[in-house]
Amino acid sequence: MSDDVIESKAFLQLAESELKVDQIEKDVEEYRLSKMKPLYVERDLIIEKIPDFWKIVLSQHSDFANYLRASDFTYVDCIEDVKVNWETVDKFSITIKFSGIEGDFEAQTVTKHFSRQRVIDDGNTGRKGNEEEEEEEEGELLSSEVVDIKWPNKYDKINPDKIEDKKSNEGKKNYRTGMKSLFAWFRWTGLKPGKEFPHGDSFVTLFVEDLYPYCVKYYTEAQRDLEDENDDTGSEGHSSEGELELENDDEPPAKKTKI
Amino acid sequence: MSDDVIESKAFLQLAESELKVDQIEKDVEEYRLSKMKPLYVERDLIIEKIPDFWKIVLSQHSDFANYLRASDFTYVDCIEDVKVNWETVDKFSITIKFSGIEGDFEAQTVTKHFSRQRVIDDGNTGRKGNEEEEEEEEGELLSSEVVDIKWPNKYDKINPDKIEDKKSNEGKKNYRTGMKSLFAWFRWTGLKPGKEFPHGDSFVTLFVEDLYPYCVKYYTEAQRDLEDENDDTGSEGHSSEGELELENDDEPPAKKTKI
Numbered sequence: 001m002s003d004d005v006i007e008s009k010a011f012l013q014l015a016e017s018e019l020k021v022d023q024i025e026k027d028v029e030e031y032r033l034s035k036m037k038p039l040y041v042e043r044d045l046i047i048e049k050i051p052d053f054w055k056i057v058l059s060q061h062s063d064f065a066n067y068l069r070a071s072d073f074t075y076v077d078c079i080e081d082v083k084v085n086w087e088t089v090d091k092f093s094i095t096i097k098f099s100g101i102e103g104d105f106e107a108q109t110v111t112k113h114f115s116r117q118r119v120i121d122d123g124n125t126g127r128k129g130n131e132e133e134e135e136e137e138e139g140e141l142l143s144s145e146v147v148d149i150k151w152p153n154k155y156d157k158i159n160p161d162k163i164e165d166k167k168s169n170e171g172k173k174n175y176r177t178g179m180k181s182l183f184a185w186f187r188w189t190g191l192k193p194g195k196e197f198p199h200g201d202s203f204v205t206l207f208v209e210d211l212y213p214y215c216v217k218y219y220t221e222a223q224r225d226l227e228d229e230n231d232d233t234g235s236e237g238h239s240s241e242g243e244l245e246l247e248n249d250d251e252p253p254a255k256k257t258k259i
Numbered sequence: 260m261s262d263d264v265i266e267s268k269a270f271l272q273l274a275e276s277e278l279k280v281d282q283i284e285k286d287v288e289e290y291r292l293s294k295m296k297p298l299y300v301e302r303d304l305i306i307e308k309i310p311d312f313w314k315i316v317l318s319q320h321s322d323f324a325n326y327l328r329a330s331d332f333t334y335v336d337c338i339e340d341v342k343v344n345w346e347t348v349d350k351f352s353i354t355i356k357f358s359g360i361e362g363d364f365e366a367q368t369v370t371k372h373f374s375r376q377r378v379i380d381d382g383n384t385g386r387k388g389n390e391e392e393e394e395e396e397e398g399e400l401l402s403s404e405v406v407d408i409k410w411p412n413k414y415d416k417i418n419p420d421k422i423e424d425k426k427s428n429e430g431k432k433n434y435r436t437g438m439k440s441l442f443a444w445f446r447w448t449g450l451k452p453g454k455e456f457p458h459g460d461s462f463v464t465l466f467v468e469d470l471y472p473y474c475v476k477y478y479t480e481a482q483r484d485l486e487d488e489n490d491d492t493g494s495e496g497h498s499s500e501g502e503l504e505l506e507n508d509d510e511p512p513a514k515k516t517k518i
Contacts, residue, residue, distance in 0.1 A: 031290050216277055
């Protein structure tokens, strides 16, 4: 065989090997889930006994606040419980339990369902493939069903269901503001990009891959931060042992986080 | 039971549950490895048939260069092959095959061994715990054995083994420069922080958790970037379908990377 033929064959084999890698990743995720699910059930029951657990976790997480409007935090403080339930790796639901606020917001427990599907991107992303090699890319689409939630009365002005006039500038503005609130995320489907709660899919991922699995870590961090505030008598101890000290004044390379 | 007793008991149970989580994570890692190992062996054989594969991968990765001195890249270009071999999740080696440069650098294949151990941090980190609650933190220490590598002749001046005078300012400076080169990483042990190749542990993690597992992804990205350079006729296509377009002018929240 010529070098060119050997190389083309190698690329083909490499593509096949990558498909096998994807399959193994899925398989590993299923394995992890089968091990974790009973433990999560156990953990949820323990967490219920700890007052303000979720309130503390949600206020500790540095990213969570970026997804919401400032006024949403009145209602984030009403979140008493968060649960994720996986049917399979790609089919799961998030259940959020809210306490109520007299005269403004009704106590309620809402479950939102999600599913992840492999899709083939047909190139509708601004990039144009030429005839010979069609730039079809495989990806995953996260989608969800609309679920009813009772909005706070204080949000009447921006509640999309209560805005009658969506044509005027004022009406449009209120609609858009409402669609950025936490409550609009419950009607997020993932199928109308640009027209729904912004970054709805990353918000789901935040719950499912970070907040829920690592909630105890965030809770513990929050407690430690509190202790540190009360105790700032730290002293730095250095050891020196004969060898030349190196000047590590370079910018440390970006840390990889392993999830 | 009083509320306080219920709560203390819950914290204890939560700590136990976290230990179980850690155990499952280890178990999942072992499972993944047992599935991936035969595939990696297969993939390594395919990669060997693709010229400059590792040269392209290493130059594509945005972080890799941050660990090295500019002059090291002459020798990075000599890297013909990279292999990671796991004995267990916590015991592995990296093998790097270098081609030579006439009169400067000898062709050689070097294998460096690593192990990861659970350690208990006794609080020697500047933070002082009080008597009641000792701030012992569990962590993992990555360490390695020194392995011989033949340095390039051009590095004689900064080669730590060839610097006779390590007391003068000039000697210290050369020593420190040498200890920041790629070749100093081969003598990194992880046991003398501040006195070895800087960020040696992250450099290992970069190979083991990123470069080696995702090398095909980086290779493909590099090929695509090349194609994009040759073809920049992209046009953006937008669809609009009756519903109000939302202004997504907020800063998008930081992306989580899943590894």
